[in-house]
């Protein structure tokens with residue numbers, strides 16, 4: 001198994017895990033997914049519109065609306081999510097050591113002003129499985145904390161092709177994206193950042 005470039009607070013960070021060709025192929029596969037399952041601007045349970053736009057692939061997608069945060073088998077438009085592209089599953093197999101296949105690939109799109117507040121990924125049935133996160137496009141300032149919201153945090157710039165594995169103790173750790181360095185990558189023609197997170201949810 002490959003070794004992480006660095007470990008910060010238990011988060012395993014693999015810089016440059018995907019080369020440019022692999023990134024381009026992944027973007028093309030995500031484009032296909034988004035054609036079948038369009039990005040939406042989700043609403044939090046408290047009624048706030050998220051700045052990140054989302055879609056998903058695989059048996060489950062993560063959704064949020066007035067009724068709460070949850071995994072669902074259908075896009076808000078009622079259709080089943082598209083299959084997870086083999087290119088996505090391959091990354092999980094190369095890096096995760098998990099005995100099960102991912103059930104959800106959440107796809108986040110960050111435009112210039114988008115961010116994601118500090119949160120835990122905790123809607124999954126078990127925290128025994130890692131979350132594998134892939135960055136594509138513009139750089140993002142990724143903040144990592146501990147299991148309690150007030151714990152000290154450390155940040156790292158994630159570039160296109162970087163992969164982060166949130167497993168072990170870091171699986172329940174707070175994390176978020178403070179800002180995007182818009183225009184720092186030429187991968188996406190319109191700029192911005194795509195983040196994929198693969199998860200086992202049942």
Ligand SMILES: O=C(O)CCC(=O)C(=O)O
Pocket residue numbers: 106108116121133140142175176177195197
């Ligand atoms: O965009 C990222 O790097 C993190 C995304 C994230 O934490 C999530 O989707 O739960």
Ligand SMILES: [Fe+2]
Pocket residue numbers: 119120121175
């Ligand atoms: Fe998260």
